[in-house]
Amino acid sequence: MDRILTVEQMTFCEHEAEKYGVSLAQLMDNAAAQLAEVIASNSSASSKIVLLIGKGNNGGDGLVAANLLAEQGLKPAVVLCCGEPDTDLSSAAYARLDKSVEVLKAENALDFIEDADVLVDCIFGTGFHGSLRENILPVFRACKKCEGMKIACNLPSGVNARNGQADKLSFKADVTVTFHRGKLGLYLQPAVDFCGEILVKDIGIDERCENTLYPVITPFDVVKARASLPFRPADGHKGTFGKVVSVAGSESYIGAAGLSAMAAMRTGVGLFELCTAKSVVNSLSAGMYECTYSAMKTDKDGFMVAENAETILKKCEKASSLLIGCGLGHTAETEKLVAELIEKAEIPIVLDADGINSLCPNIDVLLKKKSTVILTPHPAELARLCGVTVGEVMSDRLGFAYRLSEKYGVTVLAKSADTFAVDGGKVYLCTEGTTALAKGGSGDMLAGIVSSYVAQGFDALDAAALGSFTLGSTALLAGYKRSERGIIARDVIDALPRFLYDLENAD
Numbered sequence: 413m414d415r416i417l418t419v420e421q422m423t424f425c426e427h428e429a430e431k432y433g434v435s436l437a438q439l440m441d442n443a444a445a446q447l448a449e450v451i452a453s454n455s456s457a458s459s460k461i462v463l464l465i466g467k468g469n470n471g472g473d474g475l476v477a478a479n480l481l482a483e484q485g486l487k488p489a490v491v492l493c494c495g496e497p498d499t500d501l502s503s504a505a506y507a508r509l510d511k512s513v514e515v516l517k518a519e520n521a522l523d524f525i526e527d528a529d530v531l532v533d534c535i536f537g538t539g540f541h542g543s544l545r546e547n548i549l550p551v552f553r554a555c556k557k558c559e560g561m562k563i564a565c566n567l568p569s570g571v572n573a574r575n576g577q578a579d580k581l582s583f584k585a586d587v588t589v590t591f592h593r594g595k596l597g598l599y600l601q602p603a604v605d606f607c608g609e610i611l612v613k614d615i616g617i618d619e620r621c622e623n624t625l626y627p628v629i630t631p632f633d634v635v636k637a638r639a640s641l642p643f644r645p646a647d648g649h650k651g652t653f654g655k656v657v658s659v660a661g662s663e664s665y666i667g668a669a670g671l672s673a674m675a676a677m678r679t680g681v682g683l684f685e686l687c688t689a690k691s692v693v694n695s696l697s698a699g700m701y702e703c704t705y706s707a708m709k710t711d712k713d714g715f716m717v718a719e720n721a722e723t724i725l726k727k728c729e730k731a732s733s734l735l736i737g738c739g740l741g742h743t744a745e746t747e748k749l750v751a752e753l754i755e756k757a758e759i760p761i762v763l764d765a766d767g768i769n770s771l772c773p774n775i776d777v778l779l780k781k782k783s784t785v786i787l788t789p790h791p792a793e794l795a796r797l798c799g800v801t802v803g804e805v806m807s808d809r810l811g812f813a814y815r816l817s818e819k820y821g822v823t824v825l826a827k828s829a830d831t832f833a834v835d836g837g838k839v840y841l842c843t844e845g846t847t848a849l850a851k852g853g854s855g856d857m858l859a860g861i862v863s864s865y866v867a868q869g870f871d872a873l874d875a876a877a878l879g880s881f882t883l884g885s886t887a888l889l890a891g892y893k894r895s896e897r898g899i900i901a902r903d904v905i906d907a908l909p910r911f912l913y914d915l916e917n918a919d
C-alpha cells in the first residue's frame with residue numbers, strides 16, 4: 413500500500429474516471445468482480461454465502477457480486493437490511509438480480525445471518541455518516557454472533573471512512589476488500605480494529621485521476637524512514653550534527669524540559685542547550701550532564717519572561733534549530749516571548765505544548781516568520797490553533813491540519829494515536845505506536861526528537877514524520893515482552909539507540 417485517499421479524494425477519482433472512459437456503472441461492475449473473487453476464494457459449493465445489502469451503491473456492489481457468484485454455481489443469498497436499493501446504480505443492479513438468488517428481508521433473517529458460512533457486509537460504504545441507527549442494530553448483533561468468515565465490501569459498516577470513528581457494533585471483518593486505494597479512515601483508530609486484513613483491489617481507475625487533487629496521503633513506513641536518515645560522515649564532530657536551543661521548562665514543569673532534551677540527544681544531535689528557569693537548571697543539571705544550560709529570567713511564579721528573547725536569539729545564531737514550549741507554561745509573558753522568537757529567529761523552529769498555547773492569541777505572527785516552523789499539536793491544541801472544538805477537529809483532523817499548514821506556510825505534525833505530518837506539498841500518515849505512549853512525557857519526547865532531526869539538517873516534513881515514526885517504533889521496542897502499562901518515557905528514551913541501530917541496519 414503506497415497511497416491512501418480521503419473519501420473526498422476517492423469520490424473525485426470515481427468521477428474523474430469517466431474522462432478516461434470508465435463509467436460509474438463499470439466501476440461498480442469491476443468492484444463487484446473483485447469482491448466476488450474474494451468471496452469465491454473463501455467459499456465451497458456447499459457454503460452458505462449471505463450478502464447483507466444496504467440501499468446505496470455499497471449494496472449495489474453486493475448485488476452485482478451475488479450475480480457473479482450465482483454464475484459460478486455458488487449459492488448466494490441477499491438480505492435487504494434497509495429496504496429496497498434506491499440509487500440509480502443499486503436499483504438497476506437489484507432489477508438485474510439473478511432469479512436463483514434468494515432475497516430476504518432483515519427482520520426475517522436474523523437467524524439466517526447468524527448461520528452464514530461466509531457473511532458479506534455491503535450495508536454501508538463511503539456514504540455512511542453519523543452512527544448506526546436503532547432499527548438496524550439487530551442485524552449487527554446477529555453479525556456479531558455469526559462464526560463464519562466475514563468479508564466487508566469497501567469498508568466495514570459502522571466505520572466512518574473519513575475519520576476512523578467507529579460504532580462499537582460495527583461489522584467486524586476478517587477481510588476488507590477496498591477499491592482502488594485504501595481509504596484514510598480504515599487506517600485510523602478505532603476503525604482499524606474492525607477491518608481485519610485490508611485488500612486493496614484495482615477497479616480500473618487511472619492513476620492520472622489523482623493528479624489534480626491535493627496531495628495524496630503516503631504512509632510513512634520503515635522504507636521511507638530508512639531513506640530519510642541522513643548520512644553521518646565518519647569524520648563528523650559535534651558541530652557537524654547540529655545544535656538545538658530549547659526554550660523549555662518552568663518551576664511547575666521541570667520534567668518536560670529534561671525529557672525533550674534527553675530524547676533529542678539520543679537521536680543524533682551534536683549539541684543541546686537548555687534555556688530555562690534557574691530552578692530547572694538546578695534540578696536537571698544534577699542528573700543530565702550531556703547538555704549545556706542557560707538560566708533565564710522568570711516571573712515570581714517561575715515562568716520565563718519575554719525579556720529573555722534577545723539572549724535566546726543571540727544563542728540561535730550558533731544553533732540549527734529552536735525548540736520552544738515543553739513545560740514552558742502559558743502566561744502573558746510567554747505569549748510575548750513566543751511571538752518575538754517566531755518573528756525574529758532565523759533557524760527552524762519546533763513549537764510544542766505551551767509554545768503552541770502561547771502562540772494561539774497571536775497566531776498571525778506566523779505570517780511574519782523568517783524560518784521554517786513546525787507545530788506539533790495534539791487534538792486539543794490543534795482545535796485551539798484552528799479556533800474550533802475538539803469534536804470538530806476529530807471529525808476531520810487531517811483537513812484542519814492541512815488548512816492550518818496551507819494558511820500559514822508551516823509544517824503541522826498533528827499527533828494522536830495516528831499522526832499526520834502535513835505541509836502544503838505532502839501528507840504522511842504515521843500509525844506506529846502503542847498505549848505505552850498514552851502518558852505524560854510522550855509529547856515532550858516527540859518534540860525533542862523532531863528538533864534534533866531538524867538541527868541535523870532534515871527537511872521539516874521528513875523530520876516531523878520520522879520523529880513520529882521514531883517515537884512510535886521505539887515505544888513498541890521498549891514494550892517488547894513488557895506491559896504497555898508499565899513503560900514510561902525514560903524507558904522509551906533508553907531504547908532510542910537500539911531503535912536507530914535497527915533502522916540503520918534495516919534491509
Ligand SMILES: NC(=O)C1=CN([C@@H]2O[C@H](COP(=O)(O)OP(=O)(O)OC[C@H]3O[C@@H](n4cnc5c(N)ncnc54)[C@H](OP(=O)(O)O)[C@@H]3O)[C@@H](O)[C@H]2O)[C@@H](O)CC1
Nearest residue numbers: 426436439440467468469470536537538539540541543566
Ligand atoms: N461512486 C462510485 O462510482 C462507486 C461507488 N462504489 C460503492 O459505492 C459506495 C458508496 O455508495 P453511496 O454513496 O451510495 O453510499 P453507501 O455507502 O452505499 O450508503 C448510503 C446509504 O446509507 C444510508 N446511511 C448512511 N448512514 C446511515 C446511518 N448511520 N444509518 C442508516 N443509514 C445510513 C444512506 O441513507 P441516508 O443518508 O439517505 O439516510 C444511504 O441510503 C462505496 O463505498 C463503494 O462500495 C463502487 O461501486 C465503485 C463505484
Ligand SMILES: [K+]
Nearest residue numbers: 533536565567
Ligand atoms: K460495507
